[in-house]
Amino acid sequence: MNKPGAFVVDLNRCTGCRACELACVIANQLPADRAWRAVRSYNESHVPGVESFHLSLACNHCAAAPCMEQCPARAYHRDTETGAVLIDDMRCIGCGYCAWVCPWDAPRLDEERGVMTKCTFCHERLGEGREPACVTGCPTAALGWSERSSDTPLPSIPGFADADTGPAVHLVPLIDTRRMPETTEPPAMPPWREAVRPLIPRITLAGEWPLALFTFLLALLAGLFAASRLGAPIPDWRIFAGAGLAGLLLSAAHLGRKARAWRAGMHADGSWLSREVLFCGGFLATATAALWIWDEVSWLGWIAAFLGLGTALAGDMVYRVARVRGAGLLHSALLLPTALMVTAIWGGAVKAALVISTLKMALYVARKASRRRQGLNIHPRATFTRITLLAAGSVWLALGPGPTPLVALLLIAASELLDRLEYYDELEIPTPASLMLDDLELRAGNQVRRPVSFEK
């Protein structure tokens, strides 16, 4: 095996038996339910007139691997012999961001060790001239092994992301004559109740609330600090530093390896997450210094203000890989506009603040309306509260007395926090399974609806 290899996945031959997962678990001594390869099934509930198939995916050891490019701790490297993209256990901080940026849902958190793990291409086996365990373990030759080549474009297959990362996989799509059988049973009668197994969401508010709070808190601090450059009252450095420290602790709470948190800033040249960490650290340090020690040094304050807004921007960039149904890249819970709006409110730029708040209101309402149209839960009470608080704050700001509109700030900040929390609740990281479900929904039209409750 001198030339770098690639997986071959033949949809015509895969029966979804999942022997590949077992082979992976056994060869790599993983817990039974933590295989590095996973078989996803399309149309398991047999929507009439729609094909069913299985897609077995592991890490595709991409030529331009997003996990490697985006890892803040530089824990990834490539094995030059085999082309395998590998994680260094000693460097990984267990932040899980690689799982967000991977289009194939390949990296997994090893909960016991607090580090990410994923398919290694069985590079030791490759070194011995053997194929990866999953390939050997496939009893129907649906999973194969071939020379890596980037000549043939990848076919469009539901569940396989259209990502320009150079995956080392050759997909054999369903042959037209084998797509699905003509059947003798009439299609199910409408309205057909939901029959698709739902997905367990990758990101939940319950799991990610520390990050929601951290990002919001930093945007708030950045805004307040920047406002001080415009002449607004300067916060007490102890409160400021305390809040910043609390934010940092919150952000580290989800790391698998907290003691290695410092590594998160190792990859500023490639990773927005690293940049966020560096901006954030730099902002808190310079801002505290500016407030406490050198409060007369104005250039330090300007640097701090720049770093603060940079933190918010980097935060938004980190979340680009996620999506919220009903919202585009520009949405009402973005951090930089929040920081700028706080700056404007606290700095007395009322008109600017009102422009941003109006824009946010419009984006928010549009998102909720769109989600409602899609039949998604819109949490009416939260929506009402968010809108009311934002409107009240804006009205207060427009009509309210005095140069330090604390009430308006509190109202709007509360509204912004609520939106940020909702945003986390609605965040989705596209995975092969979710892409499949999206595609099936589109294909089956109104026949398929998302279920209300199934998973325990």
Add this chain to the structure above:
Amino acid sequence: MTDHITACPRNCYSTCAMRVSVEHGRLTAVEPHPGNRATAEGPCLKGLSYVEREHSPDRLLHPLRRQSDGSFIRVGWDEALAELAERLRSVCESHGPRAVLHSAGSGTKGLLNDGSLSFWRRFGGCTTTFGDLCWPAGLEAARLTLGENIHNAPWDLANARLIVLWGKNPAETNIHQQVFINQALDNGARLVVIDPRRTESAERAELLIQPRPGTDGFLALAVARLLVERGGVDEQFVSRQVHGFDRFASMVREIDLDEAARTCGVPVPAMEKLAGLLASIHPATLCAGYGMQRYSNSGQTMRALIALPVITGNIGRPGGGWVYANLQTHVFGGPRDPVACFPPEADDGLVRVSVSTARLGRDMLDQHDPPLKLAWVERGNPLAQNPETGLVREAFRALDFRVVVDQFLTDTAREADLVLPAKSMFEQTDVIGAYWHHYLQLRPRIIDPPGEVRPETEIFRDLARRLGIDGPGPDGQSLDEEIPGPGDREVRAWLEKRLGALGLSLADFADGAVEAPGSVVVAFSDGVFPTPSGKIELYSEEAVRRWGVDPLPRCSLPLESAARPGSNPATPLQLLTPNTKNRIHSQFGNLELIRAREEGPVLQIHPDDAEVRKIGPGDLVRVFNQRGGFTLRARVDAGIRRGCVAVPNGWWGEEGGPVNLTSMGRETDMAHGAAFHDNLVQVEPAVAEVEGGG
């Protein structure tokens, strides 16, 4: 680390060759071994899971004795066997040896299994079962028609131009056949599937016919009528090789297609399409599964099915034929199945063969003179797998004493008074046959039995000594001749003797599988059919004589079918209990590797049937009829025919989904099979509290 060639001895079509690695007494890897051409791509997920199964913490490593409070305590072999010997002696003295039931399942194949009955014959006899849970109706139908159950080698399927999978789902139950189906499709073959469910095997087919369960015979005869009428019959083949074709043809000419369409719930154009394919494409192979021969009408059903490859001239040619059971490896003497599972015509004075496997519970309770007092169960889990679990349990509980030999604490073992730990396939050398390919394979002893595990041979020998029956047996053979002594050398010597009679030796297995002596790749290519007429018999007088059925494969509805006039409207749904890729019957489901890939017991139900019952996906539902019921979750799935529901068999009771609480202990019309699928049920939403309430 050492590598070994072995083979999987489960009751499965594939009987895979495997290359396994053993490191410090632990099984570490299971990989393909190409010596078996039928399974060269390697074992299925169950085969891979042996690395867990062999060393599972749930493995029974010591004899267990039930206490009066129902719990088990560990006992030594000496204590266990001393009590057992005493019990056997006392039962024998007061009721005779036939008060002991010997019940063996199909859990592990091997020649050494014969030792069990040798022991009981030494004991003076016993009572045992006849019939089989799995496949006898189809076997008998094929035997009556073709004379014997052999078929083309698995790889020959790649030569087929048309493949009809009838009631067979190889993607789950015979995954290695998929390889050859794919090869055939790559060569341009056509694929038709007939199954009430849109199975995994149907996904790549061009046509899926979903007949009403139990009406397959009607469908086959309607297609036969179309073939007869529209020139689809291979006249030359039929006139040369077939007995009774004219009578068959005039019978099918009387069939009303519209009526057949109503009976089967299959539109006439679909029948026409299938007939058209069969008429125009040769060679065609009909691969029949077991599901549709688990009805009370299924012997005749299967005879009707076999008629299709017969009248189209597909028998005896490469790429063609009837693929159901290939018993070419059954070469070690005695009759082949299904005859081997018929009750003997005369009592041999020792073994009373009087309990139908299909009616296990009822027949156990009905034994008199003597009634049953003690049961010995090995290689089986009748409390999960035999029909009508309620009665089986009642019958087991009515005994004075129960012994179960198993590797795990199954539903049946939980009912035992004494549980003896069984060896695994890696712990005693044996030779196994198959029923899909024609290879004999060796599974050598490569791991020492863990804990206090003893192979069954040693248990029987120890018991024989204790009972003083270790001298010459009733057939004049020494104990060593019948049951080999301890140690791999003795076992191998014993096997050499069995193999030597066939001109084989263990050395022949050094590179893996060995083709059974006399086996052929293309079955019946010589045109020899060992039937009474020497021809393929579409008209069978033996069928009349033996089973009292019509000499022609005339079909009727199953006894329990919603389509039958007067069927109980309270139980309108036909419950199918197919096999799943995740288990062999009730084996493998207890492993983490398997459990992690399964959502638990679920009932597959059509959206329309769910809708009218107000059942949503994932809802708890209760499946029940007059015999019993169980609670599990619903999987709403448009791939199953309306009016049918399905739960894979093999779940242990404690996991939910014990399907045989609802099935009836009833034989098939031929050959003493079990009519599992003559099973009408109702389904209703259940509330969580009902769970566990049974």
